Amino acid sequence: MDEFITQGxxxxxxxxxxxxxxVAKGTIYLHFKDKEALFEELIRTAIVPLVNRLAAGPPPVGASVRDMIEGFARTFIHEVTTTQRGDIVRLIVAEGPRFPAVADFYYREVVSxxxxxxxxxxxxxxxxxxxxNKDLAQFPQILIAPAMIAVIWQSLFARHAPLDANExxxxxxxxxxxERRTA
Amino acid sequence: MDEFITQGxxxxxxxxxxxxxxVAKGTIYLHFKDKEALFEELIRTAIVPLVNRLAAGPPPVGASVRDMIEGFARTFIHEVTTTQRGDIVRLIVAEGPRFPAVADFYYREVVSxxxxxxxxxxxxxxxxxxxxNKDLAQFPQILIAPAMIAVIWQSLFARHAPLDANExxxxxxxxxxxERRTA
Amino acid sequence: MDEFITQGxxxxxxxxxxxxxxVAKGTIYLHFKDKEALFEELIRTAIVPLVNRLAAGPPPVGASVRDMIEGFARTFIHEVTTTQRGDIVRLIVAEGPRFPAVADFYYREVVSxxxxxxxxxxxxxxxxxxxxNKDLAQFPQILIAPAMIAVIWQSLFARHAPLDANExxxxxxxxxxxERRTA
Amino acid sequence: MDEFITQGxxxxxxxxxxxxxxVAKGTIYLHFKDKEALFEELIRTAIVPLVNRLAAGPPPVGASVRDMIEGFARTFIHEVTTTQRGDIVRLIVAEGPRFPAVADFYYREVVSxxxxxxxxxxxxxxxxxxxxNKDLAQFPQILIAPAMIAVIWQSLFARHAPLDANExxxxxxxxxxxERRTA
DNA sequence: GATGAATGAGGCTTCATTCAT
DNA sequence: AATGAATGAAGCCTCATTCAT
Structure with missing residues (x-):
C-alpha cells in the first residue's frame, strides 16, 4: 500500500x-492475479478500517448533534493526519477514474x-x-467538505502553508x- | 493535456x-526536454485560464459580497462541469505529490x-x-470546499449519484x- | 504424456x-531429475508398447507375406488412429532434434x-x-512411408481432408x- | 527462421x-505484433519458394510422366537436403497442431x-x-510419401544411418x- | 525544423526447481 | 515419502528517447 500511495x-x-x-516477486502472484488485482484488493482492505470508524458506535446519550459530529470529525481528522488513511483517499481520487471497481467499492462502502x-x-x-437550515439535509457533502479539503491540503500544500484542520x-x-457562545 | 487527464x-x-x-513523436522533443517537462509545462499552460477567471475583474459596484461570490462560484462551477478544467484539478491532486513543481506552481498561481x-x-x-462569523477569514478554504468536492464528485461518483453543484x-x-429571505 | 503431446x-x-x-509438483522430483528427464523417460515408457506391437509374434504359418504386412499395418493404423500412439510419433519428430537421447532411443528400439x-x-x-522388385529390400522405409504419412496427416490436415489410411x-x-485379383 | 527451426x-x-x-529487440515489434505473428509470417514467407518450386513450370514436351515426376522429385530432394527447406517442413509438423493458422496456410498453399x-x-x-494401378489417383500422398520420409529421416536419423533419398x-x-528395363 | 524508425532499459509475468513441514 | 508455498531467473513486450534523413 505504501508504494502505491507514494508512487501511484x-x-x-x-x-x-x-x-x-x-517476499519474492513471484509470491505476489500466488495471492493476486496481476498488478491490478493486487491494487484493487489492497485498496479494499485498506478501506475497511475507514468503514469501521464510520460505524464506530452510537453517539453517547444526551450529547448534542454538534458534539456527535465534532467527535466524529475529530476522530476522522486525527486518523487522516496521523495515519496514512488520508493518502488512501487521495489515491482513490487519483486512480478512481481508471479503476471504476475501486471507485464503485469506495462509493458503496464509504461514501454512501x-x-x-x-x-x-x-x-x-x-x-x-x-x-x-433545512436544505442542508439534501447536501450532507457540505458537512464533510472541509475535512476532505484538509486531507488533500495536507498532501499537496502542507509545506507551503500548514492548515489546522480541527480548527x-x-x-x-x-x-x-x-457560533458557540463562549461564556 | 487530454491524454494526461484521462490516463494520468x-x-x-x-x-x-x-x-x-x-505531430511526430520526435517533434515533442524539440519543444520539451522530456516527458516530465512536457507534463509540467502543459499543466502550467492549462492553469492560466483558471487564473484569469479568478482575476476576472472586480465585482460590479453596488453588488453584495454574496452576489460576488455566488457569481464567481457560478462561473467556476460552470467552467468545471462543461469544460475539463475540473479534471485538471483532479489531475493535480493525483500527480501533485510526485511533481512538486506542479503542486508549487498550482499553489502559487491558483491556490494562494x-x-x-x-x-x-x-x-x-x-x-x-x-x-x-469573524473566524471565517482565517479559513477561506471553507468557502471553496464544496466547489472542490463537486469537482471530485463529478469524476468519481457522477454515475452513482448526480450532484447539483450550483444548488x-x-x-x-x-x-x-x-438564508435568503425569499420574498 | 498427454500434456507433452498436446503442448510440446x-x-x-x-x-x-x-x-x-x-500428485503434487514436488513429487515429480522424487522420481525424475528434471523436466527433461521426465520427458525422456515418459517417451521411453510410451514407446515400449509400440515395440511390443512390432514383436507381436511371428506370422501365422501359411500366410502370404502380403497378409503378414497387411495385418501388421492394419494393427499399426488402428493403434495410431484410435489411441494417441500416433501423436507420440509426431512428438518425436517434433522434439527429436533437441532431444538426441529421444531420437537415439526411438531409432534403436523402434526404427531399426x-x-x-x-x-x-x-x-x-x-x-x-x-x-x-528386388531393390525394395534396400529401402524398407518405402513400405512404412504411407503409414507414417497417414499419422502426420491425421494430426495436421484431418480437418481439411480426411484420409482413409487403411485404403x-x-x-x-x-x-x-x-493388384489383387478380385474374383 | 534459423532460430525457430533449431529451437522450435x-x-x-x-x-x-x-x-x-x-536489429534490436524492440525493432521486431515494429514489424510483427508478437512472437506468434513473427513465427507465422516467417513460415508463410519461407513457404513461398516451396510453392514456386512446385509451379516450376510445365514438363518438357515429349517427356514421360515418370520423367516429369522424377525430375520434380529430384529437385525437391535436392532442395530439401541442401537447403533448410526440409527443416521447415519438419517445423510445420512439429508446431502445426499448436498453430492452426500455419497448418492451414501450409495445406492451402503447398499440400493441396x-x-x-x-x-x-x-x-x-x-x-x-x-x-x-488406377486407384493411385485417389491417394497421390503415396507418391510423395517417401520424399517426406526422407526429409524427416535426415533430421532425426541421418547420423544413425544415412539414407540415399534419390535412390x-x-x-x-x-x-x-x-522397373525400368536397363538396356 | 520535422520526422519516425530504431533502440534498449525496464517492468510484468511465468514457471522449473527447492525445501520446510 | 509427499506436499505445495515460495523463490527468482528468464522471457515477452512496452515505450521514452535518440538521430539519420
Whole structure:
C-alpha cells in the first residue's frame, strides 16, 4: 500500500512491493492475479478500517448533534493526519477514474454510508432545532467538505502553508450550528 | 493535456500525445526536454485560464459580497462541469505529490491567489455585516470546499449519484450569509 | 504424456503434469531429475508398447507375406488412429532434434527393429516370388512411408481432408505386390 | 527462421532472433505484433519458394510422366537436403497442431496444390498406360510419401544411418511405373 | 525544423526447481 | 515419502528517447 500511495498505480514496481513485503516477486502472484488485482484488493482492505470508524458506535446519550459530529470529525481528522488513511483517499481520487471497481467499492462502502450517516445526523439536528437550515439535509457533502479539503491540503500544500484542520472544522461547524457562545 | 487527464502521467504514451497533437513523436522533443517537462509545462499552460477567471475583474459596484461570490462560484462551477478544467484539478491532486513543481506552481498561481481573493471578500463581508462569523477569514478554504468536492464528485461518483453543484453551493452560502429571505 | 503431446516439451507446465497425474509438483522430483528427464523417460515408457506391437509374434504359418504386412499395418493404423500412439510419433519428430537421447532411443528400439522386420518380410516376399522388385529390400522405409504419412496427416490436415489410411495402405501394397485379383 | 527451426517456437528467444537479424529487440515489434505473428509470417514467407518450386513450370514436351515426376522429385530432394527447406517442413509438423493458422496456410498453399499436381500427373500416367494401378489417383500422398520420409529421416536419423533419398525415390517409382528395363 | 524508425532499459509475468513441514 | 508455498531467473513486450534523413 505504501508504494502505491507514494508512487501511484502505474509507477509502482512490483519489485519494490515484494521487497517491502519481504517476499519474492513471484509470491505476489500466488495471492493476486496481476498488478491490478493486487491494487484493487489492497485498496479494499485498506478501506475497511475507514468503514469501521464510520460505524464506530452510537453517539453517547444526551450529547448534542454538534458534539456527535465534532467527535466524529475529530476522530476522522486525527486518523487522516496521523495515519496514512488520508493518502488512501487521495489515491482513490487519483486512480478512481481508471479503476471504476475501486471507485464503485469506495462509493458503496464509504461514501454512501458516510453520507447516509451525516444526513441522519443533520435531520436530527434540524428536528432538535440545533440546525436552522433545512436544505442542508439534501447536501450532507457540505458537512464533510472541509475535512476532505484538509486531507488533500495536507498532501499537496502542507509545506507551503500548514492548515489546522480541527480548527477549520470547528469554524465550519459554527456556520452550521451557529457560533458557540463562549461564556 | 487530454491524454494526461484521462490516463494520468505514467500511463500516458508520448505516441498518443503526438498523434493527438498531429505531430511526430520526435517533434515533442524539440519543444520539451522530456516527458516530465512536457507534463509540467502543459499543466502550467492549462492553469492560466483558471487564473484569469479568478482575476476576472472586480465585482460590479453596488453588488453584495454574496452576489460576488455566488457569481464567481457560478462561473467556476460552470467552467468545471462543461469544460475539463475540473479534471485538471483532479489531475493535480493525483500527480501533485510526485511533481512538486506542479503542486508549487498550482499553489502559487491558483491556490494562494484564490484564497487571498476569498479572504478579502470575506473580510469585506464581515465589514459590511453580511457575514457574522469573524473566524471565517482565517479559513477561506471553507468557502471553496464544496466547489472542490463537486469537482471530485463529478469524476468519481457522477454515475452513482448526480450532484447539483450550483444548488449545493447555494445552500453552502446560506450557511455563511444566512438564508435568503425569499420574498 | 498427454500434456507433452498436446503442448510440446517447452510449452508443457509441470503444474499441469502434476495435476493430471494426481500428485503434487514436488513429487515429480522424487522420481525424475528434471523436466527433461521426465520427458525422456515418459517417451521411453510410451514407446515400449509400440515395440511390443512390432514383436507381436511371428506370422501365422501359411500366410502370404502380403497378409503378414497387411495385418501388421492394419494393427499399426488402428493403434495410431484410435489411441494417441500416433501423436507420440509426431512428438518425436517434433522434439527429436533437441532431444538426441529421444531420437537415439526411438531409432534403436523402434526404427531399426521395425526396418529389420520389414526387410526380412520383403526378402521373404522376394524369395517366394510375391514381390518382384528386388531393390525394395534396400529401402524398407518405402513400405512404412504411407503409414507414417497417414499419422502426420491425421494430426495436421484431418480437418481439411480426411484420409482413409487403411485404403491408402491397401493401394500402396497393390503397388508392391501387384493388384489383387478380385474374383 | 534459423532460430525457430533449431529451437522450435517456444524455446526460441526473441533476443536471439533480434541478434541474428542484426536489429534490436524492440525493432521486431515494429514489424510483427508478437512472437506468434513473427513465427507465422516467417513460415508463410519461407513457404513461398516451396510453392514456386512446385509451379516450376510445365514438363518438357515429349517427356514421360515418370520423367516429369522424377525430375520434380529430384529437385525437391535436392532442395530439401541442401537447403533448410526440409527443416521447415519438419517445423510445420512439429508446431502445426499448436498453430492452426500455419497448418492451414501450409495445406492451402503447398499440400493441396502439390497433391492436385500429383493427381493430374497420375491421371496422365494412367491415360498413357504408364501407370497400371488406377486407384493411385485417389491417394497421390503415396507418391510423395517417401520424399517426406526422407526429409524427416535426415533430421532425426541421418547420423544413425544415412539414407540415399534419390535412390529410394527411384525404387519407389519403379513400384509405380514398373522397373525400368536397363538396356 | 520535422520526422519516425530504431533502440534498449525496464517492468510484468511465468514457471522449473527447492525445501520446510 | 509427499506436499505445495515460495523463490527468482528468464522471457515477452512496452515505450521514452535518440538521430539519420
Amino acid at each position: 498505480f502505474a509507477a509502482t514496481r512490483l519489485d519494490d512491493v515484494a521487497k517491502r513485503a519481504g 454510508k458516510g453520507l447516509a450517516g451525516m444526513r441522519a445526523a443533520i435531520q436530527l439536528g434540524i428536528a432538535r432545532g440545533e440546525i436552522k 477549520m472544522f470547528r469554524v465550519h461547524l459554527d456556520l452550521i450550528f451557529g | 502521467f505514467a500511463a500516458t504514451r508520448l505516441d498518443d500525445v503526438a498523434k493527438r497533437a498531429g 491567489k484564490g484564497l487571498a481573493g476569498m479572504r478579502a471578500a470575506i473580510q469585506l463581508g464581515i465589514a459590511r455585516g453580511e457575514i457574522k 449545493m453551493f447555494r445552500v453552502h452560502l446560506d450557511l455563511i450569509f444566512g | 516439451f517447452a510449452a508443457t507446465r509441470l503444474d499441469d503434469v502434476a495435476k493430471r497425474a494426481g 527393429k521395425g526396418l529389420a522386420g520389414m526387410r526380412a518380410a520383403i526378402q521373404l516376399g522376394i524369395a517366394r516370388g510375391e514381390i518382384k 491408402m495402405f491397401r493401394v500402396h501394397l497393390d503397388l508392391i505386390f501387384g | 517456437f517456444a524455446a526460441t528467444r526473441l533476443d536471439d532472433v533480434a541478434k541474428r537479424a542484426g 496444390k502439390g497433391l492436385a499436381g500429383m493427381r493430374a500427373a497420375i491421371q496422365l500416367g494412367i491415360a498413357r498406360g504408364e501407370i497400371k 529410394m525415390f527411384r525404387v519407389h517409382l519403379d513400384l509405380i511405373f514398373g
